[in-house]
Amino acid sequence: MAVEIAMLHDVEKCSACRGCSVACKQWKNLPADITPFDGEYQSHKDLSSKTYTLIRMKETMVNDKVRWDFLKFQCMHCGIAGCALGCPTKALKKEETGIVSHDNDLCIGCGYCEINCTFGVPHVDPVTKKSTKCNLCEDRVAKYIENGNDKKYMPACAKTCTADAILFGTREEMVKIANERLAVLKEKYPDACTYNVETNNSIKGGSMMYVLPYKPSVYGLPDEPQLAPSLGVWKETVQPVGKVLMGAAVVAVAGAAIVNTVTGGGKHGGDDHE
Amino acid sequence: MSNEKTVKRFSKFVIIAHWTNAISFIMLVLTGLPLFLGISVPDVLQIVHRVFAVTFLLPTPFMILMDRKGFMNWTKNAWSWKKHDFQFLAVFPLELIGKAKNIPKQDFFNGGQKLNSVLTIIGAIIMVCTGFIMWFKELFPKALVQWAYPVHDAGMAIMVAVIIGHIYLSVGHPASRPSFMGMTKGVVPESYAKEHHGRWYDELKEKNEI
Numbered sequence: 001m002a003v004e005i006a007m008l009h010d011v012e013k014c015s016a017c018r019g020c021s022v023a024c025k026q027w028k029n030l031p032a033d034i035t036p037f038d039g040e041y042q043s044h045k046d047l048s049s050k051t052y053t054l055i056r057m058k059e060t061m062v063n064d065k066v067r068w069d070f071l072k073f074q075c076m077h078c079g080i081a082g083c084a085l086g087c088p089t090k091a092l093k094k095e096e097t098g099i100v101s102h103d104n105d106l107c108i109g110c111g112y113c114e115i116n117c118t119f120g121v122p123h124v125d126p127v128t129k130k131s132t133k134c135n136l137c138e139d140r141v142a143k144y145i146e147n148g149n150d151k152k153y154m155p156a157c158a159k160t161c162t163a164d165a166i167l168f169g170t171r172e173e174m175v176k177i178a179n180e181r182l183a184v185l186k187e188k189y190p191d192a193c194t195y196n197v198e199t200n201n202s203i204k205g206g207s208m209m210y211v212l213p214y215k216p217s218v219y220g221l222p223d224e225p226q227l228a229p230s231l232g233v234w235k236e237t238v239q240p241v242g243k244v245l246m247g248a249a250v251v252a253v254a255g256a257a258i259v260n261t262v263t264g265g266g267k268h269g270g271d272d273h274e
Numbered sequence: 275m276s277n278e279k280t281v282k283r284f285s286k287f288v289i290i291a292h293w294t295n296a297i298s299f300i301m302l303v304l305t306g307l308p309l310f311l312g313i314s315v316p317d318v319l320q321i322v323h324r325v326f327a328v329t330f331l332l333p334t335p336f337m338i339l340m341d342r343k344g345f346m347n348w349t350k351n352a353w354s355w356k357k358h359d360f361q362f363l364a365v366f367p368l369e370l371i372g373k374a375k376n377i378p379k380q381d382f383f384n385g386g387q388k389l390n391s392v393l394t395i396i397g398a399i400i401m402v403c404t405g406f407i408m409w410f411k412e413l414f415p416k417a418l419v420q421w422a423y424p425v426h427d428a429g430m431a432i433m434v435a436v437i438i439g440h441i442y443l444s445v446g447h448p449a450s451r452p453s454f455m456g457m458t459k460g461v462v463p464e465s466y467a468k469e470h471h472g473r474w475y476d477e478l479k480e481k482n483e484i
Contacts, residue, residue: 086423089314108317110309115411115419129317228417234424239310242431249435252370253442259371260448 002096003145006174006207007136007158009072010181011219013165016055016070018043020157020166024053027137027156047073049125052134053157056220071210071219072157072166075100075121075134076196078225079204083133085231086116091131097145098171098207099136107131118203118225136207174209181211189213195221202227280461281475281484287341288348291333292457298330303434310427327405330398351383352391358473359385372449379472390440397433401426 021043025032033050035043042057053074060067081100084092091106092113109129113122122133137155144153149170152159158168167177178194185192191214196206203225216223284292305323308315337345358378362385368374383391404426411419444454452466464484468475478484 088309088312090312091314106314108309108314108320110317110320111411112423115416115423228420230417230420230424234427238424238428238431242310242427245431245435246438249438253438253446256370257442257446263372 003149004096004098004171004207005136005141005144005169006098006171006209007155008167008174008178008209008211010165010167010177010211011069011071012181012185012211012213013163014055014070014072015163015165016041016057016068017162018055019160019162020072021051021053021055023156023160024134025051027140028052047121047123047133049123049128049132052132058219060218069214069218071212071221073220074157074208075136076119076203076225077134077136077207078118078196078227079199079206080202080227082116082118082203082227082231083113083122083131085227085235086112088112092122095138097141099138099141100133100207101135101138102131102133104130116228116231118222118227171207178209178211185211185213191215196225201225279464279484280455280459281464281467281478282460283456283462283467284460285341285344286460287337288344289457289460291337291341294329294336295333298326298332299433299437301326302330303430303437306430307434310430324409327402327409331402347382348391349395351381352388352395354381355385355388356381359388362386363389369449370447379476380470380474382471382474384470386443390436393432393436397429397436400429401433404429 024030030050030052033044033048035045040057041059042055044051044054047054053072056069056071056073058069058071060069077094077098077100079094081092081094084090084094084100088110089106089108091103091108093101093103095101107130109124109131111124111131113131113133114120114124122131124131137157140153140155144150147153151168154168158166167174169177175197178197182192182194193212193215195210195212195216197209199205201224210219210221212219302323305315305319305326308319358380361378362380365374365377366386369377381388404422407414407419407422408426414422443450444457445451450470452463453470456462464475467478475484
């Protein structure tokens, strides 16, 4: 089995310099996404087909003082990924490394991933009609593993992070660091928690993990991330039963046609009916 | 059968509406089924699917404007279920292999055609509503859009199964094949009307229409 990797955003260390966003643009060769200034420090309100990662900045007034909460928002690379389950052409796939990869050649831009993502991450590009999202620099990660976990090849955002807030390594390492940091944070922040580290929810955690000083909802993340309940019904019941039903109809008429040909049944326009 | 006496069954408006609906439906299945089966197809089919979604809608207003009587005859008849309709359905599997005996006299639409109509009407409403939600997804809550997909797929599977039977009975099945003429020329052989739609035939006799 391939090495399972993960990324960890240690939110308390983040200075919101947005170097990660810039590094992402550079490595992915993405154009600038010019957004209007609407009185907030956060540069981009949401991800787009040209922006795969951004820093969420939230201002909260606490005792007449501004408190900043930062979060590197991007694809969570869920353990069970709604986008991949919803994808009809298997263009999106949860890899053994933990990366949710995207095959541009298989993608037909149907947008089922947009609808079924727990976090609203993928965006279909209006021009190319292809779905887009962070793939955790899959190409770099392949080199990382190939070269015996050489940190030189970690994803562009992690490599550029000046505050050591974005960490990258094997999942095992990252889980260990996350829990150590949680123990430290807990002394100062009673609500501190990890995110996507535990795999006991319906998305089974994720390969993009966080250590958060406050509750996930403070950062605009669902406290209890949920895989769309419609997905299970759709993929496990509706589609298999639907295929059987359509197949049964074909078999029934083919059977009737054969029986009628062989026996000459009903040939006389139903003369024998009445 | 060439010089056999015929009786009028459908107006030309019914025939136009039926074939507009049929072609739209087939195109909708051909452009939609690949996604259901997980086959990668050019993304232009998503646009073709929407074009035929619009033509699929046209027969209803067309019928209401052009031939309200024909439209009401079908919709009313489809929902009137009597004992003889259920009796028809009970012996239908035997009828399918040409072995049915003593089928009770049927209305203008027999029990099977009524079932086909009911499933088609309900199915079309479900497909149009869920399709609208999927097309204009930004207007609806995310959970509703998510549920629209499995419902659209389920509706498609049921309607395809129904249409496979419908097509076989109209062009393949020896006993009911003469009915196909009703949807092309608008008439059916008098003998066919008598044998397959006895109650309708009796009504026509009563009214001295044949």
